[in-house]
Amino acid sequence: MNGKNNNLIFISLLFVCLLSVFALNYFMLKDEMKSEPRYEIYHEETRDLVFIKLKLSKKYDFDKFVMGTSTTYSLFDPSRSELARLVVFTMTYREFYEYLKAYFQIHKETKTMFLPIEYHSFWDTVDVREIPDFDGKTTLSPSEFAQLYFSISSTTNNLKKLFEKAKGYFEKEKIANDDGIFQIETYPKRRITVGKVSEQRVRNDLRYWEQIIDFLQKNDINIVCYIPPYNYLYLQDAMTPQNEKIINDVKALIVSKGVKIYDFTKKNKFNEEPLKTTFMYHDLIHPDFIYGNIIYEILSGQKDDKTLYRLITKDNFKECNALSEKELQDYRQKYSAYIKEYFTYDNKDNSADRNYLRTTSSRDVPKELQKYL
Amino acid sequence: MxxxxxxxxxxxxxxxxxxxxxxxxxxxxxxxxxxxxxxxxxxxxxxxxxxxxxxxxxxxxxxxxxxxxxxxxxxxxxxxxxxxxxxxxxxxxxxxxxxxxxxxxxxxxxxxxxxxxxxxxxxxxxxxxxxxxxxxxxxxxxxxxxxxxxxxxxxxxxxxxxxxxxxxxxxxxxxxxxxxxxxxINNENIRRGLFFITIGLLKKVLLADNFTDFIQDVIKQEAMTEFYTTWIFAFSIAMQGYFDFSGYCDIAIGLGSLFNIELPINFDSPYKSKDISDYWRRWHITMGRFLKYHVYIPMGGSRRGEIRTYWNLFFVFLVTGIWHGANWCCIFYGVINGILVSINKLWKKTNIQINDKLAVFITFMTMVSIAPLVMLKHIHQYFLSIKSMLGFHTPFVPVSISDFNFVFSNSQLKLNAILFFVSLFIIFGLKNTNELAPKYVKSKNAFLTVLLVVVFTVCALSITKRSEFIYFNF
Structure with missing residues (x-):
């Protein structure tokens, strides 16, 4: 074989290889898009393909939808078939808005949205690299195109899937595709960085809250807005004048649009109970399913228990704010020794109950609440 | 591009x-x-x-x-x-x-x-x-x-x-x-060019780039305090630099060859060198040539007495260090190399012969131990690394099996350790691209061509992120 032939083999074989890889990735992606709708957001800053896959199975019809961060995750039982629960840890409201739109593009049957105002997401010392403004552009740049159709990871993944499909076909068995009904594969550059949430971010959050409400109202989605419960030990520390102002701005915005807020931060027997004994919280900001199941019944109108929440409207907004503030002050006075002990925790085993790992499963749930387990 | x-x-x-x-x-x-x-x-x-x-x-x-x-x-x-x-x-x-x-x-x-x-x-x-x-x-x-x-x-x-x-x-x-x-069109040159480009890509994409994350993590976290981590870190830098530059040189020669332009060989298995002077005659050959004709010889070379020769040599390496980067680590790198080359010159005068393999090993380990200087920005980080490599921070003799477990339970360390052994085999066990290319060009075996296409395709598909060659910043 002479050099010319060898070069021809090299070039033609390379061409065939690359074309096959492209064809494999292209058709597998197309096939996957058919069964698992995706929502693509173009990342201008990094020029990476922001590839947010919302694996929202179409085979379930959800009446209600709730989306949030880890608090939502801990609050609602994922086994409820009528409630779609979509969770992205440390999600910003910018992301919230994008996912929300994506969800309702796919699940047009959902008519009620449980909309949480998760306090900690406004100021906790975790920040994420946010998606820049979305201009609706989904055209791929050459490098994005390459990443999608000419990368070793997508090729090996697709090859695996192809083999699985082929296996299923020959075995005459339909391969179940139930994995990750609510799984979100966020873009690769999404990084959580520790640092104070910037003022700019808070301003952005407010802007997106307005868009979120507008979007839901425009699409005739019934908004059931609520503030999830927080242990008072957390609230008394977190509700600084500055943070209180942020929250009041958000609440004011929401009620001004005619939406009522179920405020579960109302002082009650669960919220002020020390972590050591409570079975309602995993830690200060993560309530358990038991609490979540009670809240679910209230939010969906199956039960009412006014001792657990306060309904904030446009008319009683100021009054509710004053009440909340007073409750916090009362708590600070009543539990001053406990607060001091907690916040001067010195890692001794017998010191207070700052045990974040304690779960409800290790405690005895009272009989009257066992039905919520 | x-x-x-x-x-x-x-x-x-x-x-x-x-x-x-x-x-x-x-x-x-x-x-x-x-x-x-x-x-x-x-x-x-x-x-x-x-x-x-x-x-x-x-x-x-x-x-x-x-x-x-x-x-x-x-x-x-x-x-x-x-x-x-x-x-x-x-x-x-x-x-x-x-x-x-x-x-x-x-x-x-x-x-x-x-x-x-x-x-x-x-x-x-x-x-x-x-x-x-x-x-x-x-x-x-x-x-x-x-x-x-x-x-x-x-x-x-x-x-x-x-x-x-x-x-x-x-x-x-x-x-x-x-x-x-x-x-x-010259088919032999195209064949040679494609061979060089493929091997160069393999070195850069599959070998050099896989060391990057670990190196960056260690530098970022200043994790040069543990014996094994620091040694793997130093080896990783040495290997990354080697395959990065070797890969670049291969691709450059291959590209020239496609256009029938023969570029000079710039890299000739420097880790197979028996002494430091030999190492620098094999690493970035054309840079060494430039410095020889434009710095060393104009300063008098070896014509102005022994002391002046040593000074000239030292100065050339000082310039090399400064050229490697505008920071004190690189300057120190130049100084150390200047001293080592001078010592090597003195050693040669003693006519003491040592076993070739031992000579290669000593040269290699010397270059590994100074390699972090090229990557680090602060001199204290280098001294921290050296102290750890000498066992000052953690004992170098494992006290328990958990010391080994630490290395092998960390997936990144494990990957780098595996990569290191693969790299060692490629460097010391195989002929270099310049030696292999003529054989490939003359070979009539179509299987080799198919193998090369597979390697090229895998490399092309593995290019998932922008990764510059290290020498781009020099």
């Missing part, structure tokens, strides 16, 4: 290649150099268009200087023009590369306080500067004639060697550009 990018490999290169030989085929050979020049400037500008005026001004400046040097002026006049031109070139280089370092140093020692400037180092500035200085000195010696502007510009900007060498002389390149017989 990066050699290790799909837009280069699958779009730019095929277009330039086809255009080049198409022009030749339709009897427009005189335009082939212009075509290559346009392609090279596009290649350069694609990376950052702001750098284009800098290289263009440098080309024009040196072309004019070369024009006057090759004229029938008196030797004194030529010397003045040459001096002005070299100073001009070095000023440009120093401004972009060392200005902020100088300011930082002044600020550190509290002599005064100045603000640093936001300067981005133009890509390959030291390479095109050195190449042009080499042209000017050759012109001064009367060894070259003044070329036409296109050939000269192409000599400076020919894309396979523009960003990180090899630093070619005028006589190595321009006659090849002017030779019309080289502008027809």
């Amino acid at each position: 990066l050699f290790n990018s799909l837009e280069f490999l699958l779009i730019f290169l095929p277009i330039v290649f086809c255009g080049y030989f198409l022009l030749s085929k339709v009897n427009l050979k005189k335009f082939t150099n212009l075509w290559l020049l346009i392609a090279s400037l596009y290649f350069y500008a694609y990376y950052k268009i702001e750098f284009l005026p800098i290289i263009l001004s440098s080309i024009v400046f040196n072309y004019i200087a070369g024009y006057f040097i090759t004229k029938d002026y008196s030797q004194n006049k030529k010397k003045i023009i040459l001096t002005v031109a070299i100073v001009g070139n070095l000023m440009l280089l120093c401004y972009y590369k060392y200005f902020n370092f100088l300011i930082d140093t002044i600020n550190t020692f509290n002599f005064a306080h100045f603000d640093t400037m936001k300067l981005m180092l133009p890509l390959g500035i030291s390479f095109f500067t050195f190449q042009q200085i080499s042209y000017l000195t050759d012109a001064y010696k009367g060894e070259v004639k003044h070329p036409n502007f296109i050939d000269y510009s192409l000599f400076v900007s020919f894309f396979p060697q523009l960003i990180a060498g090899p630093i070619c002389t005028y006589k190595e390149l321009v006659p090849q550009f002017e030779d019309f017989s080289k502008k027809v």
Whole structure:
């Protein structure tokens, strides 16, 4: 074989290889898009393909939808078939808005949205690299195109899937595709960085809250807005004048649009109970399913228990704010020794109950609440 | 544009290649150099268009200087023009590369306080500067004639060697550009070129780049406090640098070969060296040659007595260190190498022979132990690494099995340890690309071609992120 032939083999074989890889990735992606709708957001800053896959199975019809961060995750039982629960840890409201739109593009049957105002997401010392403004552009740049159709990871993944499909076909068995009904594969550059949430971010959050409400109202989605419960030990520390102002701005915005807020931060027997004994919280900001199941019944109108929440409207907004503030002050006075002990925790085993790992499963749930387990 | 990018490999290169030989085929050979020049400037500008005026001004400046040097002026006049031109070139280089370092140093020692400037180092500035200085000195010696502007510009900007060498002389390149017989397809050269490019990609994409994350993590977390981690860190830097530059040199030679341009060998298995001097004769060969002819010999070389020879040697390595980066670590790297080469020269005088394999091992371990200097920014980090490697922070004899478990339970450390052994096998167990290429070119085995295509495809698909060659920043 002479050099010319060898070069021809090299070039033609390379061409065939690359074309096959492209064809494999292209058709597998197309096939996957058919069964698992995706929502693509173009990342201008990094020029990476922001590839947010919302694996929202179409085979379930959800009446209600709730989306949030880890608090939502801990609050609602994922086994409820009528409630779609979509969770992205440390999600910003910018992301919230994008996912929300994506969800309702796919699940047009959902008519009620449980909309949480998760306090900690406004100021906790975790920040994420946010998606820049979305201009609706989904055209791929050459490098994005390459990443999608000419990368070793997508090729090996697709090859695996192809083999699985082929296996299923020959075995005459339909391969179940139930994995990750609510799984979100966020873009690769999404990084959580520790640092104070910037003022700019808070301003952005407010802007997106307005868009979120507008979007839901425009699409005739019934908004059931609520503030999830927080242990008072957390609230008394977190509700600084500055943070209180942020929250009041958000609440004011929401009620001004005619939406009522179920405020579960109302002082009650669960919220002020020390972590050591409570079975309602995993830690200060993560309530358990038991609490979540009670809240679910209230939010969906199956039960009412006014001792657990306060309904904030446009008319009683100021009054509710004053009440909340007073409750916090009362708590600070009543539990001053406990607060001091907690916040001067010195890692001794017998010191207070700052045990974040304690779960409800290790405690005895009272009989009257066992039905919520 | 990066050699290790799909837009280069699958779009730019095929277009330039086809255009080049198409022009030749339709009897427009005189335009082939212009075509290559346009392609090279596009290649350069694609990376950052702001750098284009800098290289263009440098080309024009040196072309004019070369024009006057090759004229029938008196030797004194030529010397003045040459001096002005070299100073001009070095000023440009120093401004972009060392200005902020100088300011930082002044600020550190509290002599005064100045603000640093936001300067981005133009890509390959030291390479095109050195190449042009080499042209000017050759012109001064009367060894070259003044070329036409296109050939000269192409000599400076020919894309396979523009960003990180090899630093070619005028006589190595321009006659090849002017030779019309080289502008027809040569299947042997294409085969050779494809072989070099594939092996170069393999070294860069599959080997060098896989060390990067671990190295960056260790530096970022200043994790050079644990015996095993620090050794793996040092080996990783040594291996990354080796495969990164070796890969680049292979691709450069391969690209030149596709256009029937033979570029000088720039990398010749330096880790197989038996001593430090030998190592530096094999690593970045053309840079060593440049420094020899433009620094060492003009300073007197070995002609001015023993002490002066040692000083000259030391100075050359100090320059090498400074060239590697504008920070104290790189300067220290140069100083250490200067001292080591001097010691090696003294050792040779004793005529004590040691086993070849032991000599290779000692040289390799020496280079591994100083390799972190090229990557680190602060000298204290290097001393921290050395202390850890000597077992000052954690015991180097594992006290319990958990010490080993630590290494193997960390997936990144594990990957790097595996990569290290694979790399060792490639470096010491196999022949290098320059040695293998002739065999491959002559081989009639189609299986090897298929294997090469598979390797090329895997490498191309593994290019998932932008990864520059380390020498791009020099």
